[in-house]
Amino acid sequence: VPHNEIGQGIVELSPFPINALPVAPGNTVNLLGTLQEKNDGRILQRSKRGWMWNQFFLLEEYTGNDNQYVGKLHSNMDRGDGNVKYILIGDGVGSLFLIDENSGDIHATKRLDREERAIYTLHAKVVDKRTNETLEADTEFNIKIHDINDNEPKFSKDLYFASVSILSSTGTSVIQVTATDADDQTYGNSAKLVYSILQGQPYFSVDSDNGTIRTALPNMDRETKENYQVVIQAKDMAGQMGGLSGTTTVSITLSDENDSPPRFANHTFRLSTLESAEVGAAIGRIKANDADVGRNAEMQYSIVDRDGQDMFTIISDQNTQEGVIRVKKQLDYERQRTYSFKVEVTNTYLDPRFMYSPNPPFKDDAMVRVTIEDVDEPPVFSRNPYIIEVHEDTAAGSFVGVVSARDPDADNNPVKYSIDRHTDLERLFNIDSVNGTITTLKGLDREMSKWHNISVVATEISNPRQTTRVPVFIRVLDVNDNAPEFAMYYETFVCENVQPGQLIQTISAVDTDDPLVGHKFVFSISSSNPNFTIVDNEDNTARILTRRAGFSRREMNTYLLPVVISDNDYPIQSSTSTLTVNVCACDSRGNMQSCNTEALLSAGLSTGALVAILLCVIILLMIVVLFAALRRQQRKKEPLIISKEDVRDNVVSYNDEGGGEEDTQAFDIGTLRNPEVMDANKLRRDIIPEMLFPFQRTSPIKDNADVREFIHGRLHENDSDPTAPPYDSLATYAYEGSGSLAESLSSLESGCMEGDQEYDYLSNWGPPFKKLADMYIGKDTARET
Template sequence: MMRTHSFLTVLLWSSVFYVVHMTPSQKRTNKHSHSERITGLSENDGKTLHRTKRGWMWNQFFLLEEYTGPDTQYVGKLHTDQDKGDGNLKYILTGDGAGSLFIIDENTGDIHAAKKLDREEKSLYVLRAKAIDRKTGRQVEPESEFIIKIHDINDNEPKFTKDMYTASIPEMSGVGIIKTALPDMNRENREQYQVVIQAKDMGGQMGGLSGTTTVNITLTDVNDNPPRFPQSMEHLIVCSPESAPPGTPLGRIKANDPDVGENAEIEYSISSGDGSDMFDIITDKDTQEGIITVKKHLDFENKVLYTLKVEASNTHPDPRFLQLGPFKDTAFVKISVEDIDEPPVFSRPWYLIEVDEDAKEGSIIGQVVAQDPDIAKNAIKYSVDRHTDLDRIFNIYSGNGSLFLSKPLDREETPWHNITVIATEINNPKQSSQIPVFIRILDINDHAPEFANYYETFVCENAKAGQLIQTVSAIDKDQPPRGHKFFFELVPEFAVHPNFSVVDNKDNTAGIMTRRNGYSRSKTSTYLLPIIIFDNDYPIQSSTGTLTIRVCACDSRGNMQSCSAEALLLPAGLSTGALVAILLCIIILLVLVVLFTALKRQRKKEPLIISKDDVRDNIVTYNDEGGGEEDTQAFDIGTLRNPEAREESKMRRDVIPETIFQIRRTAPLWENIDVQDFIHRRLKENDSDPAAPPYDSLATYAYEGNDSIANSLSSLESLTTEGNQDYDYLSDWGPRFKKLADMYGGEDSDRD
């Protein structure tokens, strides 16, 4: 602890009393004043000089502060030469503190301090004094000003500006204003100190006053301590599963540094060891710990134990303390790898298999191999992920991983197949892995070349022999390794064609040439030229394409004008415009005839019922709901008795008539009395009718046919055929059958 001695010197002034005679003013005129005449000769003139004697007098103008006597403190006395002591004069005091701090005896002029004064509050007072004649009230002397000064005494102890001071100095500091009393003070041992400092005035002599203050001193840190590993961490053992991915934290290691702040920042590194390439260490800036992480994939079967030498060092060393030793420390860390049940591992990251497209079903195309990396070496089974082989073209033997075909291949349809094979441990199905298998289909020459397009060309009637009329090319779905090479020739039957020839251009194209002069449309308007196309791959494939050649009329430049043979039959005198006008007129007439015929047929309506004499059940041919069995007057069923009436040609009223159609004629219905044959005929007619609608329509068959083996469904003869039948059960069917039960339930209901 350090002490600071402050010496405060206090100067005590003793009171000094003066008797002063003052001349208040130059304008003062007093006949009672005494004057002293001083006679002197001047070098310039011989004037006589006079010195006026001062009229005001007072004895004291200094006063001590903090007077504590029993009486008032005597300050001084005012007196003038005009005062004869007869009491005719009156003294008056004005100015700072007059009447309150300072009082005057108006008869004698004595001044006293009425109160205790404090120099620290005010050290100087300015007062004015005057003497007045009591009888006349006039001033006998002009007003004069004087000063009272307060002398200081040691009545205040020294005071510090603050009640408490806070200071900080670096540890290991040298001499200063406040200096350490002990050498090499260490912050790590004690950081806070409190010092009480006393200040005395009067140089510390007896009777002086003193003041104290407190100073809190904090030792700031310097980097004078290196990091150190505790003994428990000098040989640390950490366990890691072999399945831990890179970046996985395995454990923490910490070196202690007594310093604080940036002086305690530590950087960790792996200096050596057989696991330096398998592990890494990073520094946690918040806790100043080293985090050991996995750098590469671990394999228990490859290595079980690793040793690391970890080094911890300060990031901000202080050069002043480097002589204390190296600011770093080391520790050894052993990492033990734990065995984990791992999924099967394939021998390759992916597989590429090539197979000919003509491979037979069931043939093996390749094999994938996987094994259990664990020591147990569990058995593996293989399967194909069917999401990658929806057509189930491939399959695999689950025991050895051999892939084989389940369906034929077609390279032209799918040249590549990408499937996924799954390997699973038999003892632990949860452990599985998958691998992509790329299957490339090798091309086999199984497609014949063919024309690239559908070719149709023409030859002019005035063509010359050897003239090129068309160039043809070919394509092939196959892709031979050396590229396509096609050959063109005529079929053997047309090897020596009298009209055209084929010239192979040796560039996968061929030219069609004329072999004679002139062609006639009237004799042959179209030629069909069959051409054989070969490829050069093995086995050789060929196909025959037919080229259509029309004979056309051309101008002198070879431009086609007309190719139809009918144009030859037209009169030579008619122009093209006239022929177009004639065709338009014919078309308009045909349209008018068709429209007239259609309107006429729509107006013609045939009654559905011809006779009203038949009282049998009617056939309802409209969509309105009828009156049931009791309604026998709604329609006339005479049509059923007269088949000839239905056979007349009538317009269909359930479909829209076409503009052009032919009326069907059918054989008379009375020649066919078989209902089944009748229905089949009607069905056939409607199926073959182009005007018949594809939707459901109403077809009226105006023929009842022969008797049915089920007898009649009519209720007209029920009295004779079903008289003994019991209908009482109808009453049990509910209110819907109440009317029917009333009609048939009674014994005499029908007879009455």
């Protein structure tokens, strides 16, 4: 196709036409499919189209050295004056595809692979170079990559596994293998595959279209060959010359069918065992063979005749497929020395094809002969265990019972008997070593022990290592040799205001004996009692009742009541138990209040005596209180500190270290505590400053001599006191002097306050004095003072 520019919107393409239009004779067709004119001279009017394409085509795997030419964009707005600029936007622009902005030529810069990406979507844009104004609307087009046969077929697996029955007929499907080709399946034959078999004939074949493997021979024999390796090839280009191919291997196993019956290699088995073999012990194994595998080779064994079924049993070992013969009953060499029986073997899972055959091949049988070997056996007791009964009143040396044992061997060796003394630590029993007679060595007491469990040992005289033990349980039968007694200790009382016939106690009894018909106790009082009587309830209990009224603790506070209790067994046993009855004071409803004699004495005091005792106690308490108050007043002195708030005034803070421990004359706090004893004539021992008050305010009030003298007097006392703190210390006073109505003029707290001092402590003197103090000494002077 010639690369021509015809009319508006012309696009020059590569040698692959995009839109092929049917062309009639005499029509001129451009690359965009636009009819120009007919040969009859009529001019056709063409409508304007901005972009007249939809896709470009480009071969994959380009091997040239230069960039591969894709196509050309051309706008009808391009007058050839160089003012039009072509812009390409989309997938791979700048890296895979480049466009000449002046001519509109598109080139591919790299080698493209259709299997990675088959189509690229781009947008073309035309703008004016000078104004950058869009001249044509954006149009989308595609670049499609044409496929070449550059990929070989590939199977999903390198090795497949499959199985097929050995009884399968020809053409039975085994497995289907499928290969895929990455080439374009819609273009040419690059992805059209054909399957063939390279290895595995003549047993198997493959369908060339879909890769299905089938059997080629009927009834293959697994015992001859079990596994086959079949190689399958897939070739593209429809199998033609030059096509690419791939292969895979299929491992086909012939699945077993139960076509081989179990067979004994030897139809006679000989076994032997000792007669001492325990029940359930394995005495031997027999084995049949089966050419099948898996579940088809599983076998089960059974004993089919009566002689063997009674004494032996056989089970199948699932791991080894052997028949294990076990002892079912205890063997005895002296009774029977050999056993012969038939064992049959069959497949566990029977093939239905063989089940109804006249000569079924799925089972086989063999004879088993078992020989019993003699063993020197220990003695055997006639019973195991022995249970013997004996009365508890049996005297020492009395007969208890007999045990008997024999040697089960043919020699029948004699045995001797003995008692295991670990089971008879008290040595209550003895046994005759020859005949096994058991006798008592001591008297037995059922109340001490109802049962005695001992072990008797039988030993062969000729072979002392052959011994047998048997337990002997000796039950001691009861004899009525114990008298009944109270079931518990009773705390019984009778009220002083009790009435005749009133119940005061119900009693019961117990007996350590165990009669066959049960206990039946009888209660009575040994002699006639004027105070109490007893009534038997006929149910092994009795009631104690009063016979009179008017009991008094002053006369007698305790009564002893003897009660006789008898049983009904033979010989009759009875005992006398004493019931202690206390006399107590009770309320009107019979509830006990007191039974002590001390309470009786306190109850005899009169009401007047109790009142007198109470008054004495009160008077004594008043005397003690008054005495304590007087002592407190005598010891009371004038307190140094009136309240806890004044404790702060005792704090002395100064920054003079002084002379250390030897300097004891610098300050005496006793002065603060007792200002009356100050000696005004004593001289200070520390250095007096040359000017104690460098500036003094002049009092504006001239007629307040009392206040002025009071202030100067206090200053003089402080300056002339040799025991006062140094001049650079802060001295505060907790004591203002006797008779002071202001109590304290301390300014320790006021010194820490901001702003003017509040002289609330002068409130007792009244506003006139507060005002005079402010004017005369000033707030600063008052604070220093």
